[in-house]
Amino acid sequence: MTVEGYVAAQAAFIARNAQALPGRYAAVHPHEVARALEAYINHGRWLVDCPCGNGVMTAPGWPACCYSCGAIYRDVHISADADQIEALLSRRPIAHQNWKAGESLALLRAENVQHGISEEG
Numbered sequence: 716m717t718v719e720g721y722v723a724a725q726a727a728f729i730a731r732n733a734q735a736l737p738g739r740y741a742a743v744h745p746h747e748v749a750r751a752l753e754a755y756i757n758h759g760r761w762l763v764d765c766p767c768g769n770g771v772m773t774a775p776g777w778p779a780c781c782y783s784c785g786a787i788y789r790d791v792h793i794s795a796d797a798d799q800i801e802a803l804l805s806r807r808p809i810a811h812q813n814w815k816a817g818e819s820l821a822l823l824r825a826e827n828v829q830h831g832i833s834e835e836g
């Protein structure tokens with residue numbers, strides 16, 4: 716899938732829901748939002764928090780498209796250490812693959828050691 720394919724999929728989802736659930740989706744339309752959002756990892760997924768209250772999945776190099784309110788965020792800030800963060804978290808069970816902006820690689824390594832998770836892949 717391409718970025719624009721992802722944006723088109725959001726629009727198609729909202730259009731389908733506007734027909735199926737007009738009371739909920741009639742006023743929802745895809746719209747670009749210039750606001751920057753900081754991404755974090757929860758249960759192994761990159762997410763941003765949309766101001767509407769929805770957690771929106773994203774990934775390095777991808778926008779965040781909110782399927783609840785229609786917002787499209789192209790200015791998603793993901794750590795420059797994303798690859799290393801993902802590598803350290805990938806050794807953990809999914810429920811413990813969590814990271815917040817500002818948490819260091821040293822902290823993730825220390826948490827892994829504390830829980831007996833090997834440095835080796």
Ligand SMILES: [Zn+2]
Pocket residue numbers: 765766767768769781782783784785786
């Ligand atoms: Zn939203």
